[in-house]
Amino acid sequence: MSTVAQRVASFGTTIFTEINQLAQQHSALNLGQGKPDFDTPPEIVEAVVQALRAGNLNQYAPGDGTPALRQAVADHAARFYQVEVDPLRGVVVTSGATEGIFAAILGLVDPGDEVIVFEPFYDSYVPNILMAQAVPVFVPLHPPHWQFDPDELRAAFSKKTRAVILNTPHNPTGHVFSREELSFIAELCLEYDVTVIADEVYEHLTFGEAQHLPIASLPGMFERTVTVSSSGKLFSATGWKIGWVYGHPALIDGVARAHQFITFSVHHPTQEAIAFALNLPNDYYQDFRQLYAEKRDLLRSALDAAGLRYTVPDGTYFIMADYSALFSGSSVAFTRYLIQEAGVACIPPDSFYSPAHAHLGQGYARFAFCKSDEMLHQVHERLLRLRR
Ligand SMILES: Cc1ncc(COP(=O)(O)O)c(C=O)c1O
Incomplete structure (x- = not known):
């Protein structure tokens, strides 16, 4: 059997x-x-309906995503974070952030490499790391404020460290990593030549004084970060599973190579609707x-x-x-x-x-x-x- x-x-x-x-x-x-x-929101649903009826969007989408959505992802990064993204070579559209994270790990991490994961974590990270035959290394976030201990984080880095998965704003704790915390992580990544897989699916859900800061926007970090996000939370459309990964073309190349043999391309009409949605006014x-x-x-x-x-x-x-x-x-x-x-x-x-x-x-x-x-x-x- x-x-x-x-x-x-x-x-x-x-x-x-x-x-x-x-x-x-x-x-x-x-x-x-x-x-x-x-x-x-009904206007976003309507945008999918229109795309379904357009007559030319019901076949395979381009593997890396539709030009309109890749441009919208780049415009969004420029509008909210002043991060410059190449829409042609710096964005891959994926089946939700879930596939984006998996494609990033498969495309950027080798068997035997160590990947640092903050604990508690979103539950797909560790199976993804294991399927890539890499090794998760855990660093706890401590209650009540769910912050890491800098000594514990430093101790987790070694010559074997290939990547850090960083989720901010953080599920399940609600912690938004501060500039100081992100700078500390960035310093270690620069010192050890490590890539960051930044899961930012809650990027627009911050409250009061708290502000989301993409680690890719810190000095020297764009070249070593792939940022993953998704339309599921932002447009209350978790069932549509449209996500994306953006970053330096040299890293996105790895993500795209994996993505082409995971899903190849994702739902075409919905990508047009999400391009419309990302361009909605402030x-x-x-x-x-x-x-x-x-x-x-x-x-x-x-x-x-x-x-x-x-x-x-x-x-x-x-x-x-x-x-x-x-x-x-x-x-x-x-x-x-x-x-x-x-x-x-x-x-x-x-x-x-x-x-x-x-x-x-x-x-x-x-x-x-x-x-x-x-x-x-x-x-x-x-x-x-x-x-x-
Ligand atoms: C931290 C985090 N990352 C990724 C995802 C998955 O996002 P998607 O539905 O776009 O695959 C979720 C969904 O709950 C999440 O909480």
Whole structure:
């Protein structure tokens, strides 16, 4: 009988599946998965419909992405970060950021190389590194402010280090890396000749004084950074799976070589709609941020009502809450308890840590606030039950 390949043998189904099933059984309000429960703006949906009907966009798109979308990605980087990107040779359009990250690892990292990953991490990074036969090296972000210890980061670098995966604004903690933190990472990358794979899918979700700073914009870093982003969060269109990677053509060449044999090219009409969307005026981006600032406040007051503690996130649409004042037990046990007792689902952070470090996430659970205001109000009502 045939068996699965070694390279995937350790990849189990994630805790998400179990939590979603339990949430359904208990009709829980699900703040587990990071997908909006509201729709994509109608003018952007309309742009796809028009592209579908245009009569010439339903066949394979150019492998690296449509000229309009590559130009829009370059214009966006110039508009928001004053970063100059070559739309022809410096951008690859991918099937979401997920494929962008995988293509970047396959295209820029050799077997046996070490790749530094901050922990907790987005759950595809480590399987991607393992499938590339590279070696993940973990550096923890420490609560309550989810920052790295500079000595721990320095100790993780060695001659074998080929890349660092940097996610800012950071899922699941909501931490937005500061200029000082990014400069420290940049110095080490310059010293050790290391490439940064910057996952910036929450780039427009920052609150208050916090500002997203792409590491590619720091001195000397454009040449050694590939920046990955996506339309999923920004246009509430996670189902469309349009992402991109931009950077210096010498690095993008590696990403493009991998991409051509992963997906070759991605959904053509949707690329035209995302090009339109990225070019929307600044008002769109301001309103988007404001929408989520209000949702963050709704979730905060719900968590406060339950007596859950947290560091207010500067970015993303997640809050990592410390439940230790309410419940003693593992994060998985707390999640089950919350679903059963309050009818609210969250996510235990176990799959955001390597098995050896899973204990670091115990005592925490991630709540997503990319949900309708009505749902967030209901969550508030339900979490009050815990107090009673
Ligand atoms: C940090 C991070 N990176 C990448 C992704 C994947 O993005 P996409 O849906 O564009 O593949 C997500 C989605 O949740 C994410 O949170």
